[in-house]
Each structure stands twice: as structure tokens, then as C-alpha cells.
Amino acid sequence: MVHFPSSRVSSTVPASRRAVLSAAVAVAATPVLAGCVTSSGGGNESAGSGAKTADNPLGVPADAGLEVVIFKGGYGDDYAKSAEATYTQKFPKAKVDHKGIQRVGEALQPRFVADTPPDVVDNSGAGRLDLPTLVASGKLADLTELLDAPAYDSPDKKVRDTLLAGVVDDGTFGGKVATLNLTYTVWGMWYSKPLFDKHGWAYPQTWADMLTLCEEIKKAGIAPWTYQGKYPEYINDPMLTMAAKTGGTDLLKSVDNLEPNAWKNAALIGAAEAFAELAGKGYIMAGSEALSHTESQAAWCQGKAALIPCGSWLESEQKGVTPAGFDMVMGTVPSLTTSDKMKVTAIEAASSESFLVPAKAKNKQGGLEYLRILFSKASAKSFAQANSTLPAIAGATEGLSLSPALTSVRDAAEAAGTEAFSYRFRSWYAPLAKAVDDATAELVNKRINAQAWADRVQKAADAVAKDTTVTKYTR
Amino acid sequence: MxxxxxxxxxxxxxxxxxxxxxxxxxxxAQAFYLSLTDWTGVAGNAHFVGWGNYARLGGDALFLDALRNNAVMLVAVPVVTIGIGLFLASMLHLGGRRSLHGVRGAAFYKIVYFFPQLLSLAIVAVLWQFVYNPNNGLLNGTLRGVGLGGLARSWLAEPNLALAAVMTVIVWSSVGFYMVLFSAAMDAIPKELYEAAIIDGAGGWSTFRRITLPLVRDNVRVAFVYLGIAALDGFAIVQIMTVGPGGPDGHTEVIGLSLYRNAFTYGKFGYASAMGVTLFFLTLVIAVFALRGGRATDRVEV
Missing domain, CATH: 1.20.5 (Single alpha-helices involved in coiled-coils or other helix-helix interfaces)
Incomplete structure (x- = not known):
């Protein structure tokens, strides 16, 4: 449930007793499919491919049907339907079967086991399929063919050249491009611009200034920070971002590649100490540790706290709660030292809302073509407008009038340039992500210190590195 | 014919x-088989790994946390629930001023106490999450309102309180059912027994100990089995209500949550099946002990 805005939106919907039962049944009942576990017979019969022409570069069989499964979360599924309409316009004989659903994993898992998957899947939201597992099981088609095809509305460019920095990497697992992500998320610290202006506060560039500012905010009777305590990964984001700025790309690599003692790097311990100090000085709103994302974000919107860490989906998530004139904007995480390897403008950014084409899809070429249409500039533009979210396609917001929040996000992405990074361990090694979250929650609640934090996380990383059952990736 | x-x-x-x-x-049967494999949940094949998954359980810190928490719940939840259930049921029957009658409005209370049973566990968990909210929750609000603000806590985020907070919810949501169960059992006790006891000068407590309790013993035993199984589960409440979930730092982790996370987040269905099989045997053992344990003592026949 990490780093995917839509999953957080939907995580307000709790697992019901029924979900529990179905989980139990699924665990108990999976062996019913054991026939497929040991003998993989049957499965989809491929529709093959048609002739490749300039107009049909992926060689889509014109009369084959197309089954599209979309996660219907915060972004709805209208954008997907309009891409489907374009598809049928182009291939009038093709029958498009659209499914907008939630809990994609539970719905599609049996179909992946039986090798009868749909042609395109938006694998997002809570209860989605675990990507590394799908990749390791060889269930996904390589999207390289699509990336090298001409872009839908600018045929002189390849699809891969229309995407924002890092998008192709985000979908790459072990040298294979397994997914293509539609939205581009930037993480940072959020505040109300008018509130800061009213008090004459300036958003800080260094951590020392941040602490000074926090003292001032506290004096004004407002809690300086709050965070989504029920899901500690939220406060990990600014902390690990600050460490990455200090340690640079080398740190990212050593952490993600599970190198020995990577988590004991001075940059990480420094950032952990900084956050321990933030908590120790009482700059985090009391009670934050037990608040869900909705509760803490609501408290922030009500002006009880001045700053909150979050990704760029925050504006749309807070749509119904934000008072008029609140005008939230995002600031980048301050620098901790003067010798940081990345500039203060560097951002943690990643693409999400993963689209994939199953290897055993009936109409694989059609699935790829559908993604080519969906990732066109025109389609991305209407997505950006409808959802006030930055799409992963370059220039998709050109000519649109954007809210202050989205403007600050776009400006941050532009200012960062190539210094947009993300840790990959979260999606590669879910058990390590859990260990980091738990340790950080202990750290910012003053139950362990920075050194103990590093020791704990390193132990978890070593355990993953040693575990032969986990497929390893490197960057 | x-x-x-x-x-x-x-x-x-x-x-x-x-x-x-x-x-x-x-x-x-097939879960047993899967627990001996490395099945990922989506792969077309599963490799036999022998007892490897079970061997890993012993080194899995979160799973051990879960075992410890489930063990605590297994002891506390049935005892407290049955204790309160028996107390309420006997008050509804014998708590009135003139013994042999329940407290005034007993029928009304019986319905009210049963209310939580009508709510789905998911709703119960969400409601209690609001109650436990440290800043504007009902619990801390009440404490502050009556001048006990010093007792206000971050109930679900403090390691030494979180599990108790979870167990309170489980007890709250199940006590009504057991109150009704014990009530029905007490209805079946002939009034003459109580009349005789009162004539002999027995007080409320000794009437309860010497007449009521022995005569509802079978129901209590069944309640122990049911509550034991419920205490070994706890998944829904923990998954919805706690921080993490399962937190802070594993203090409310339960076996069901570990199983769910390993299967559906980590894609380790084989390992998760091993947890499921372990849970199956734990439940079986507890059910057998609870049902056998009561049998040794003398039965009281009316």
C-alpha cells in the first residue's frame, strides 16, 4: 500500500469481514487451482498479430477483441473509456470489453494462474497484484516493443521519448520493462501559502532553518508538523529524501542493492538524527502517531498543524475538506548539510498507476496499442485536467490552467530536472519496506535513537539479502 | 423396505x-501441500521445499510477535468476556432487590447489550478507531471533560496499551452475545432451587457460585471454545483499527495479519499456507483442551 495515491484514497475503505473470509478462503482454496500449479495446461489462445504498417506499427489484428481491466479509484475510469473509444474508432471490428473494478489482485489472481488474463490491466490500488511476483513468474509481456513504437500523436518520436524522467526505470524489473506508469507523483512538504504569508514565514531551504521556523510556528500556537501516523511510510518520505540529498545516487544504489551496512551510512543516520530531534523538540503535533491519513490531513487543513509530508495526490484527496483560500503548495525537502551531493531542488518522484500487458493475453498487440493510445499527449492532457494530477507524459499540462498546488508540483519537477529520484526497495522488497516503516515510527515516537534505527533496518535488509527465496534486483 | x-x-x-x-x-488438504512449496500465488508452478516454510516461522520476528499477542488474547479475551457475560446475565436474572428477579428494565438492557452483535466487525473497528482518536476521540474527550485529562493517551499508538485497546473492542463486541447465551441457560434453571437457597439464607454471591455457575457450566465451556477461536483470529479488528496495521512495531500483530500480508503483499502463498496450517493446529488443540478440560469435573444434573 505504498506510494500509490489511489491506494491511499481507497485505503479508507477498510477490509470487511468478508474480505477476511475471502482471504482465508483464497489461501485455503488456492490449491483448487493446484491442477494449474503443477500442470499448466489450457490458457488463452493468442489472437496473433496483423500486418505491421505505418498506421498500425504494433501489428494489431483488426478484428480481435480487447479486454481492459481498470482500477476504479480516485481517478475513476472515464479516461480509460475515452482511450477505448479511440481504439474502437481505429479498429471498428474490435469489440472492447471494459471492466472498472477495485481490489484488482483478488479479481485477477485466478486468471493469471490459469493463464487466461485480460489484455490490459491497470494494476493499482489496495489489493493489487504484487508486481515482482508477477515478473518473477514470467506473467507479464515485455513492453520494449511499445516503447520503441512511434508515439500516437507525434509519430516522429518514440513512445519512450515522450515520458518524464525515470518513468521507464520505474517499470523496469530485472532489465525487463514490465509496466508503464500513467501518473507522476512528487513528494514534499505541504503548507498553506496564505498561512505562511500571514505570519511572514518563508519555506526553509536548510534543515537548520526548518528547525528555526518550527520554533516560530510553535510560538504562534500551531503545531509545526503532523504526519499520517497510522501509516508511518509517510514520514519516511521526507527523511529518506533528505538522506538521499546528502548521500547522492550512490546512497540510493547501495540501499536498493542491499549492500552490507548501506543503512549505516552517515547520510541516513544524519537524517534519522534530524527527525529524532524534530520529534524530541516537540515539533510534531501530539497524537499524530495514531492518526490515519484522513484524520491528520484534515487536522492540517483545519490549521492545527503547519506542515505535512505527502505526495502530490494530496490536493485531490483533500478536495472535500480544504477550506476556501487555503491554497496548499508543496515545498521540497530541505538540505541537511552544506556538502549535500544533490541540490536542494532535488525531489523524490516516481510514476505510479501501473499499466501492464499480460504475457498470455489473448490480444497482446491490441493491449500494447491501447497503451500507446492511453499514453498519447492528448489523452494525458485530458487526464491531467480531469484529475488535477501530473501525468507521466512530458508537456501534458501545457496550456492548462493549473491550481496553485499542481503548479508548485510541476515547478518542483521542472526545477529538479534530472535530480528526480526514488528508492526502489519499497516495490522490490516489501518486507524491507515494512521493517523501515516500523523502525521509523519508533524513531519519531522517541522509543529508539538514530543508531538503533539504523541497526534495526540494516538487520532487516541483511535478512532480505540472505533470503534465497526473494528475487533480487539491482539498479 | x-x-x-x-x-x-x-x-x-x-x-x-x-x-x-x-x-x-x-x-x-491442498493447503497442507502448498505449505510445503514456494508457490507465489500467480506462478504456474510450485517447487517442493519440504519443511523449509515451517523452519522459517521460528525466525520470523513478526510471526513470533503474532504468536505472543494471540496467546495473550487467548487468555484474556475469553476470561474477561465470559466474566462480564455471566455478571450481566445474572444481574438480569437475579440482580433485583427482591431476588429471583432481574434489575428493573432487564428486558431493555438485554436488547441494548446485544446491539454490538448486530454490527459487522468492520464497522465496530472503524467506530472504535474514532473513539480512540487521541485528539478528538470520545474516550480522551470524556476523560478531559471529567477532569482526568492526565489519563488521556494515544491508545492505539502506545506499545503497552495498543493490544489492550484491541482486546477491549473484541470483548465489547462479543459480550452481548454471551450475555444472551448465559441468560438462556439461566432461564432453564428451576426457580425452586433459588427459592430453596434463599430460604437457607444464601446471599447473592453464594447463590451464583453454588447454583448458577454449576448449572451453566456447559455453556461456559462452549463459550470458551468460541472465544478461543475468535481470540486466535482478531484479524479484521487489527487490520482496520491499529497503526501499521499490526503496530506500533508489531505490538498488535496477529497470526491472521501476518498470513494475509505474506500471501497478498509479499506474494508468498507457500509460506502463508504454512502459517495457516499452524493456526489450524493451534485452534484444534485449544478446542480439544477446552472441551476435554470441563469433562473431568462432576456434572451437575437438575
Whole structure:
């Protein structure tokens, strides 16, 4: 449930007793499919491919049907339907079967086991399929063919050249491009611009200034920070971002590649100490540790706290709660030292809302073509407008009038340039992500210190590195 | 027509048995098999890994946390729930001023206490999450309102309180049912026994200990089995209500949550099946002990 805005939106919907039962049944009942576990017979019969022409570069069989499964979360599924309409316009004989659903994993898992998957899947939201597992099981088609095809509305460019920095990497697992992500998320610290202006506060560039500012905010009777305590990964984001700025790309690599003692790097311990100090000085709103994302974000919107860490989906998530004139904007995480390897403008950014084409899809070429249409500039533009979210396609917001929040996000992405990074361990090694979250929650609640934090996380990383059952990736 | 009768009985039983074998027994059997493999949940094949998954359980810190928490719940939840259930049921029957009658408004209380049973566990968990909210929750709000603000806590985020907070919710949501169960059992006790006891000068407590309790012993034993199984689960409440979930730092982790996370987040269905099989045997052992344990003592017949 990490780093995917839509999953957080939907995580307000709790697992019901029924979900529990179905989980139990699924665990108990999976062996019913054991026939497929040991003998993989049957499965989809491929529709093959048609002739490749300039107009049909992926060689889509014109009369084959197309089954599209979309996660219907915060972004709805209208954008997907309009891409489907374009598809049928182009291939009038093709029958498009659209499914907008939630809990994609539970719905599609049996179909992946039986090798009868749909042609395109938006694998997002809570209860989605675990990507590394799908990749390791060889269930996904390589999207390289699509990336090298001409872009839908600018045929002189390849699809891969229309995407924002890092998008192709985000979908790459072990040298294979397994997914293509539609939205581009930037993480940072959020505040109300008018509130800061009213008090004459300036958003800080260094951590020392941040602490000074926090003292001032506290004096004004407002809690300086709050965070989504029920899901500690939220406060990990600014902390690990600050460490990455200090340690640079080398740190990212050593952490993600599970190198020995990577988590004991001075940059990480420094950032952990900084956050321990933030908590120790009482700059985090009391009670934050037990608040869900909705509760803490609501408290922030009500002006009880001045700053909150979050990704760029925050504006749309807070749509119904934000008072008029609140005008939230995002600031980048301050620098901790003067010798940081990345500039203060560097951002943690990643693409999400993963689209994939199953290897055993009936109409694989059609699935790829559908993604080519969906990732066109025109389609991305209407997505950006409808959802006030930055799409992963370059220039998709050109000519649109954007809210202050989205403007600050776009400006941050532009200012960062190539210094947009993300840790990959979260999606590669879910058990390590859990260990980091738990340790950080202990750290910012003053139950362990920075050194103990590093020791704990390193132990978890070593355990993953040693575990032969986990497929390893490197960057 | 004996022959025809057997044919009829077999004809009636076989379809049900086939369905039972197909949808109940075979998944169980195959979960045992899967627990010996490295199945990922989506792969077309699973490799046999022997007892490897079970060996890993011993080194899995979160799973051990879960075992410890489930053990605590297994002791506390049934004892407290049954204790409160018995207390409420006997107050509704014998708590009135003139013994032999319940407190005034007993019928009304009986319905009110049963209310939580009508709510789905998911709703119960969400409601209690609001109650426990440290800043504007009902619990801290009440404490502050009556001048006990010093007792206000971050109930679900403090390691030494979180599990107790979870157990409170489980007890709250199940006590109504057991109150009704024990009430029904007490209805079946002949009034003459109580009359005789009162004439002999027995007080409320000794009436309860010497008459009521022995006569509802069978129901209490069944309650222990049910509550024991519920205490070994706890998944829904923990998953929805706690921080993490399962937190802070594993202090509310339960076996069901570890199982769910390993299967559906980590894609380790084989390992998760091993947890499921372990849970299955734990439940079985506890049920057997609870049912056998009571049998040794003398039965009281009315």
C-alpha cells in the first residue's frame, strides 16, 4: 500500500469481514487451482498479430477483441473509456470489453494462474497484484516493443521519448520493462501559502532553518508538523529524501542493492538524527502517531498543524475538506548539510498507476496499442485536467490552467530536472519496506535513537539479502 | 423396505458429502501441500521445499510477535468476556432487590447489550478507531471533560496499551452475545432451587457460585471454545483499527495479519499456507483442551 495515491484514497475503505473470509478462503482454496500449479495446461489462445504498417506499427489484428481491466479509484475510469473509444474508432471490428473494478489482485489472481488474463490491466490500488511476483513468474509481456513504437500523436518520436524522467526505470524489473506508469507523483512538504504569508514565514531551504521556523510556528500556537501516523511510510518520505540529498545516487544504489551496512551510512543516520530531534523538540503535533491519513490531513487543513509530508495526490484527496483560500503548495525537502551531493531542488518522484500487458493475453498487440493510445499527449492532457494530477507524459499540462498546488508540483519537477529520484526497495522488497516503516515510527515516537534505527533496518535488509527465496534486483 | 431406505439415505447424503469433500476438505488438504512449496500465488508452478516454510516461522520476528499477542488474547479475551457475560446475565436474572428477579428494565438492557452483535466487525473497528482518536476521540474527550485529562493517551499508538485497546473492542463486541447465551441457560434453571437457597439464607454471591455457575457450566465451556477461536483470529479488528496495521512495531500483530500480508503483499502463498496450517493446529488443540478440560469435573444434573 505504498506510494500509490489511489491506494491511499481507497485505503479508507477498510477490509470487511468478508474480505477476511475471502482471504482465508483464497489461501485455503488456492490449491483448487493446484491442477494449474503443477500442470499448466489450457490458457488463452493468442489472437496473433496483423500486418505491421505505418498506421498500425504494433501489428494489431483488426478484428480481435480487447479486454481492459481498470482500477476504479480516485481517478475513476472515464479516461480509460475515452482511450477505448479511440481504439474502437481505429479498429471498428474490435469489440472492447471494459471492466472498472477495485481490489484488482483478488479479481485477477485466478486468471493469471490459469493463464487466461485480460489484455490490459491497470494494476493499482489496495489489493493489487504484487508486481515482482508477477515478473518473477514470467506473467507479464515485455513492453520494449511499445516503447520503441512511434508515439500516437507525434509519430516522429518514440513512445519512450515522450515520458518524464525515470518513468521507464520505474517499470523496469530485472532489465525487463514490465509496466508503464500513467501518473507522476512528487513528494514534499505541504503548507498553506496564505498561512505562511500571514505570519511572514518563508519555506526553509536548510534543515537548520526548518528547525528555526518550527520554533516560530510553535510560538504562534500551531503545531509545526503532523504526519499520517497510522501509516508511518509517510514520514519516511521526507527523511529518506533528505538522506538521499546528502548521500547522492550512490546512497540510493547501495540501499536498493542491499549492500552490507548501506543503512549505516552517515547520510541516513544524519537524517534519522534530524527527525529524532524534530520529534524530541516537540515539533510534531501530539497524537499524530495514531492518526490515519484522513484524520491528520484534515487536522492540517483545519490549521492545527503547519506542515505535512505527502505526495502530490494530496490536493485531490483533500478536495472535500480544504477550506476556501487555503491554497496548499508543496515545498521540497530541505538540505541537511552544506556538502549535500544533490541540490536542494532535488525531489523524490516516481510514476505510479501501473499499466501492464499480460504475457498470455489473448490480444497482446491490441493491449500494447491501447497503451500507446492511453499514453498519447492528448489523452494525458485530458487526464491531467480531469484529475488535477501530473501525468507521466512530458508537456501534458501545457496550456492548462493549473491550481496553485499542481503548479508548485510541476515547478518542483521542472526545477529538479534530472535530480528526480526514488528508492526502489519499497516495490522490490516489501518486507524491507515494512521493517523501515516500523523502525521509523519508533524513531519519531522517541522509543529508539538514530543508531538503533539504523541497526534495526540494516538487520532487516541483511535478512532480505540472505533470503534465497526473494528475487533480487539491482539498479 | 429396509433396502430402499438405505438407498434413500445414501442418496441424500452423498451429494452433500461430495460438496463437502470438494469445497471444504480438499482445500484443507491442498493447503497442507502448498505449505510445503514456494508457490507465489500467480506462478504456474510450485517447487517442493519440504519443511523449509515451517523452519522459517521460528525466525520470523513478526510471526513470533503474532504468536505472543494471540496467546495473550487467548487468555484474556475469553476470561474477561465470559466474566462480564455471566455478571450481566445474572444481574438480569437475579440482580433485583427482591431476588429471583432481574434489575428493573432487564428486558431493555438485554436488547441494548446485544446491539454490538448486530454490527459487522468492520464497522465496530472503524467506530472504535474514532473513539480512540487521541485528539478528538470520545474516550480522551470524556476523560478531559471529567477532569482526568492526565489519563488521556494515544491508545492505539502506545506499545503497552495498543493490544489492550484491541482486546477491549473484541470483548465489547462479543459480550452481548454471551450475555444472551448465559441468560438462556439461566432461564432453564428451576426457580425452586433459588427459592430453596434463599430460604437457607444464601446471599447473592453464594447463590451464583453454588447454583448458577454449576448449572451453566456447559455453556461456559462452549463459550470458551468460541472465544478461543475468535481470540486466535482478531484479524479484521487489527487490520482496520491499529497503526501499521499490526503496530506500533508489531505490538498488535496477529497470526491472521501476518498470513494475509505474506500471501497478498509479499506474494508468498507457500509460506502463508504454512502459517495457516499452524493456526489450524493451534485452534484444534485449544478446542480439544477446552472441551476435554470441563469433562473431568462432576456434572451437575437438575
Amino acid at each position: 429396509k433396502h430402499g431406505r438405505y438407498r434413500f439415505i445414501i442418496g441424500a447424503l452423498v451429494p452433500a458429502l461430495i460438496l463437502h469433500a470438494l469445497f471444504v476438505l480438499s482445500p484443507y
